[in-house]
Amino acid sequence: MAGKKKLRIQDLAKIREKTKSLMTIREGEGRARVTVHMGTCGIAAGARDIMDALLDEISKAKVQDIIVTTSGCAGLCSAEPMATIELKNQPPVKYGDLTPEKIKKIFVQHILGGQMVTELVLAVGSETVY
């Protein structure tokens, strides 16, 4: 917020850029969607730490168009905590047995870099829904 400083025309674009990126989420769009599975099993296995680490990384990286949501149990409780990464126009990728360190690596390499962290991948694609 500019406070008492009077804005110039070029300042408008700066504010727009800065604020807009924080608000793209209100349009329901982003380059990536990360779902942290937070069923009872996920929460018990430490999904909360995964979520914290992820949000932390996102704000440190100053990227704003990444949508983070939660969802229920993905059905493979033994592999919790789990997260699903969906990049635009790509099939969802599931990661299991996560730790804060692992999600950090996934964030940098997969979400930002677009390269799957193959050694941590649980599955690519999703179940068929009828």
Place this chain on the structure above:
Amino acid sequence: MKHYRAHLLVCAGTGCVSCGSFKIKEALEKEIKKRKLQDEVQVVATGCNGFCERGPIVLVQPDGIFYQLLTVEDVPLLVEEHLLKGRPVKKLMYVPPDEKQPVPKMKDIEFFKHQRLIVLRNRGRIDPEKIEEYIAFDGYEAMGKALAEMTPETIIAEISASGLRGRGGAGFPTGRKWAACAKEKRTPKYLICNGDEGDPGAFMDRSVLEADPHAVLEGMVIGAKAIGAVKGFIYIRHEYPLALKRVEIAIAQARDNGLLGEDILGAGFNFDLEIVEGAGAFVSGEETALIASVEGKIAMPRQRPPFPAQKGLWGLPTVINNVETWATVPNIIRRGADWFQGLGTESSKGTKIFSLVGKINNTGLVEVPMGITLRDVVFGIGGGIPKGREFKAVQIGGPSGGCLPAKLLDLPIDYESLTAAGAMMGSGGMIVMDDKTCMVDIAKYFLNFLQDESCGKCVSCREGTQRMWEIVRDITEGKGKESDLPLLEELAQVCKDASLCGLGQTAGNPILSTLQYFRHEFEAHILDKRCPAGVCTKLIRYVVLSEKCTGCLSCKKACPTEAITGSLKEVHSIIQTKCIKCGACQEACRFEAIESQRDEAIQVI
């Protein structure tokens, strides 16, 4: 601002606020804190979403999930299920009438699907009390463009080319109005924003001011540059406290940031705004009356010409436009006249906001492209008539408008078509009526409103509206004569010919349009002394149908005058001399055993 993974957009328009949306917001914040989600989830109060029927409303982004009819008790469940576990809560979602499955996403709901948002583009999306959120969605970009790159001539040319017409009712071309004022030599010049919204059931301007006040401010600065005005006034009636508050905040923020006042945006242009609180007289919506009111005089219209563009506020050149018109301006400057031209019909460009009220499933505020049919609005967006009843008429244009019958449902909504049909665009009030609405009663209601609101300056209006109301009142009481109808038509015509302002000139419209399309109802009241819709209390009586009555006592308990006799499991009956015809018994009866009889003539003393 920081990055949140979810935004809860709580509707804080007046409709939702009155249903307790601030309490919902408080509860959400508390619950989110309890669940330690406060650094992940942001709660934002936004302007009116339009779907007032379903308030309080919360939209969860990025998922786009639409929750409705929320109570404080629903909040813990919503937070735990949706925000913590990521499971949208089905039971809080919208279920369309006659369907069983909820529609989770806002964009899939019929009510929202067919709308086209220009003026209301920021509704339900930004916090109207935060200027940076407005700027984030291209706010003040048009103003920057107008101040830095455009001349008054190019601004006026752009607005003229767009085909924008005044949204306050009469539909005068905005570009032409500005051009007339721009060529006046005398200074200082003024701008006024007319927010004196007075039509019964209309709340377009209020919602725009509440949801996106900066859009109005931005439009006015652009207008100021176009005509060379130094000062502007936003006239808002005092019954709109939330709108007043949000505009006040917006003006203060704009001043703080150098978007109002001296040397705006460093472009060397000076302009400032002031709020004028109106006392709420309907006639103040007329431009010359409003100007008188701003000057501190009694709100009475004067003769035109001279028009305000030549001789307005304190006798100086003034442009006065409606809230919606001002809020449209930045969009045209930002996106270009060609883009705006592409929306709407040949003579009516862009979109129009309507407040959809009355006997309709989806009460609320809608913005639709000009040229859409009445049917699409009433049945598509509005979801039709509640309880499957029959559509009878839609009243458009407020007290100056008219009632259009079912056979005109496919009429396109544009200035010319509506006027030709005997109604008018007006400011955008749309009241839907079903077969239980009596058209004579409706005419009586509007005439009563007008005779009450007439300022009394012109005899034709002061006495004419009074007399028309008396005649129609007598008709509803069974005292009508055959000669009443031609007399009403004559009075309406005199009122139109001899009154100074729009109020008087259109005061006959409620009568003329109802007579045009529903003459048979007037005749039924006059000749047969019956009210076909069963509304006019002097012409109906309530009776218990013995074959349907189960003797449940519900009606007896509901009756305020103890006019119903009978004990449990016995057929009840109504003592006509005690009955005040309030209809409470009929409402209370679950067996449709109480009928308002109207088919037989009732003798009226």
